[in-house]
Amino acid sequence: MGIKKINIGKNLLAENDKIAEENFLLLKEKRILSFNLMGSPGAGKTKILERTIPYIKKKFGCGVIEGDIAGTFDSKRLEKFKIPIVQINTGGVCHLDAFMIKKGIEKLPLDEIKILFVENVGNLVCPAEFKIGIEKNIVVSSITEGEDKSVKYPLIFKISDVCLINKTDLLKFLKTDIKKIERNILTINKNLKIIKISAETGENVSAWINYIFSEYRKYNLG
Numbered sequence: 001m002g003i004k005k006i007n008i009g010k011n012l013l014a015e016n017d018k019i020a021e022e023n024f025l026l027l028k029e030k031r032i033l034s035f036n037l038m039g040s041p042g043a044g045k046t047k048i049l050e051r052t053i054p055y056i057k058k059k060f061g062c063g064v065i066e067g068d069i070a071g072t073f074d075s076k077r078l079e080k081f082k083i084p085i086v087q088i089n090t091g092g093v094c095h096l097d098a099f100m101i102k103k104g105i106e107k108l109p110l111d112e113i114k115i116l117f118v119e120n121v122g123n124l125v126c127p128a129e130f131k132i133g134i135e136k137n138i139v140v141s142s143i144t145e146g147e148d149k150s151v152k153y154p155l156i157f158k159i160s161d162v163c164l165i166n167k168t169d170l171l172k173f174l175k176t177d178i179k180k181i182e183r184n185i186l187t188i189n190k191n192l193k194i195i196k197i198s199a200e201t202g203e204n205v206s207a208w209i210n211y212i213f214s215e216y217r218k219y220n221l222g
């Protein structure tokens with residue numbers, strides 16, 4: 001008997017990419033600008049959304065897809081904003097994939113949404129490996145994670161459009177060298193836009209909000 005080899009990994013990724021492209025085109029057709037927030041557990045992704053959504057809500061309809069291995073803690077934190085939220089529990093899988101996003105998008109009132117945030121599962125590795133069809137990749141890296149994350153986990157920094165360096169309010173308590181964090185990030189991806197914020201105090205969050213609005217204008221011209 002001959003040996004039959006099935007390359008599951010490759011086929012699954014090809015299927016994933018195909019669905020990611022469909023997600024991308026659907027959001028484009030609906031003129032919804034989407035942001036994929038990635039980062040370690042505890043980097044502050046949900047906190048950033050809590051800071052961001054009130055500004056967006058004033059101008060545009062927005063929605064959120066929350067990805068977690070289990071639980072609805074993050075969705076509950078965002079419930080107060082009375083915006084459409086879809087919680088995806090991956091059941092052990094440590095990233096969102098294109099099919100999960102497709103299911104999430106199907107549950108959202110797309111005609112009421114202009115900005116969509118996806119909060120990926122907290123993880124610096126495979127969220128970067130799975131295309132999901134979201135326009136902008138945002139990596140959240142907090143100063144409590146040290147100076148070397150970009151060097152240790154380069155892919156997520158390579159594929160991102162923006163790095164939000166979060167928790168700058170803690171700089172005064174730590175020996176972390178934020179200049180070194182920035183230098184390291186830029187050696188991995190010299191085009192990565194870095195915005196330093198504190199989602200806790202709101203410091204410089206306006207720069208992030210301005211980025212969202214200016215990208216939204218560009219997106220709708222294109």
Ligand code: MG
Pocket residue numbers: 045046047074119
């Ligand atoms: Mg979270």
Ligand code: ZN
Pocket residue numbers: 093094095123126127
């Ligand atoms: Zn994973």
